[in-house]
Amino acid sequence: MTPVASERPPIAAILALGLTQIIGYGTLYYSFSILALDMARGLDWSAEWIFGALSAALLIGGLAAPAMGKWIDRFGAGRVMTLGSAIAAIALAGCAFAPGKVAFVIALIAVETASNLVQYGAAFALLVQIRPRVAQRSITYLTLIGGFASTIFWPITAALHAHFSWQSVYLIFAAINLLVCLPIHTWLARSAGHRGTGEKSGATRRIEPSLPAAARTPAFILMVTGFALESFVNAALLVHMVPVMSALGLGAMAVMVGTLFGPSQVMSRFINMVFGGSLPQLMLAVISAVLLPAALVILLLTAPSVPGAVVFAVVFGLGSGLSSIVQGTLTLALFGSEGYGQRQGKVMSARLAVSSTAPFALAFLMGNIGVSWSLSITAGLGAAAVAALLAIRPLMRMPVAAQTALARGEP
Structure with a gap:
């Protein structure tokens, strides 16, 4: 591979992935x-039990x-x-x-x-293994494509389910994974040309950590904490977005407003790419983490205003879209x-x-303390995620003496 080629994102691999x-x-x-209620x-289960099985x-x-x-x-x-x-x-079969x-x-x-x-x-790891130096850009491009998964497969699943049982739909999906994804992944495995991230052709292929060695463990704990809290906020609202907005007085408009979330995710990834x-x-x-609790605060302060709910859905989608990128790229940049x-x-x-x-x-909280207090607590968890990520910054500038003390476990 020439030096110039090594600085270009592997477009064929990105498109295939x-x-x-x-x-x-x-x-x-x-x-x-889409299939859960039929399942x-x-x-002979309730909807709560089938989603509990998924959890x-x-x-x-x-x-x-x-x-x-x-x-x-x-x-x-x-x-x-x-x-x-x-x-x-x-x-799936x-x-x-x-x-x-x-058995199910x-x-x-x-x-x-x-x-x-x-x-x-x-997939992020594969892009890092193929061309580490351009992996951050490659991950951004990949998430831009992957952001269309719900937009494409919700209607596909609904259309198939209109004619087939959920079992038949799952068998069709099993065939797609076997006949489309498996050959692509086999080709990518051969194209990668090595076994893992530990086996590089030379030091020039590696991305070096930006953190001093003594700061990596606390920084990793902070990063994982921030990402986990972000994921809690994101997952809670993704499932309950429409019911939450309905409970805040938006009624039938909640569904229409909720449809803005997906395009906002893709838009955030496109803006970041450009x-x-x-x-x-x-x-x-940090920006992606700030957007999530900020969106909840906007919703709480403006409900039942439809324009306020629109801003909430867009801002939350922007934060969620960026989050999926940085959860792949920040690990690479820091470590x-x-x-x-x-x-x-x-x-x-x-x-x-x-x-x-x-x-x-979130369902438990809403049932016991109401929607407003539940969203306030969720926003507080989002703010804690911001604080955890912000705490990484001082570790990147840690003086040598402080690094030595941290390595020794001294206060």
Whole structure:
């Protein structure tokens, strides 16, 4: 690879990964909300129990993420994603053929575990392994494409479900993962040309950490804390956005306003792609974290105003869209490309463990203390995420004496 080529994002890989991300998120995550009620009827469950099963599957999948991160570093993200596509297809078929509730839950856990092998965490690691020096730009481009997953797969799932049972839809999705995603991931695994982030052709391929060695552990804890709290706020509102706005007096307009969220996510990624190239990743992370609680405050202060709700949906979408980028790029910027997969696995585990509880937690709060207080608490958690990310900045400027004291565990 020539020096010039190494500075260009791998466009073919990004486009191929973009397709698999749309399919991965669309078939393994977004389709569930369309099919859930039919699943519940078929299994003789309530809607609450079927979503509870999804939360449990997400939590267990999150706990497995650190091990998957180690596999990515050891074997290469392309190989892991290839395996993930095969497991995803088998797991979707397992859900479709499940004879009862226990078998369905086991298959659903396999679906959400496989999702960690094929979705953003693994895809970001693959882009880092292919061309580390342009990985931040590559991740931005990829998230711009992946942002269309819900826009594409919600109507596709609904259209298929109008003619087929949920089991048949899942079998169609299993075939798509097997016939489209698996060959693409196999090709990408071969194109990567190495096994993992620990096996580079030379030091010039690596991204070095921007943090002093003694500051990396506290900085990582702060980063994971910030991302986990952000994920809680994001997950809670994604599930309850329309009910929350309805409860605040917006009525039928809540659904229309809610549709602005998806385009705002994509718009934030496009703006960042065009104008955010020179912005430090930590600053971008702080901006994305600020937007989420700011949007909730706007909603609380303006409800039941429709213009206020529109601003809320747009601002929240902007924050959510940026968040998915920085959760891949900040790790690279702060800690470098060495061991990237393992770090992303730990980040993903914390995020999924926290966010899997968010829909239930917000529903519980709203049922007991009301919508306004519940949103205020959620906004407070978002503000705590901002504080955690801001606390990383002083660690980047830590004097040598302070680094030595921190390494020794001194106050």
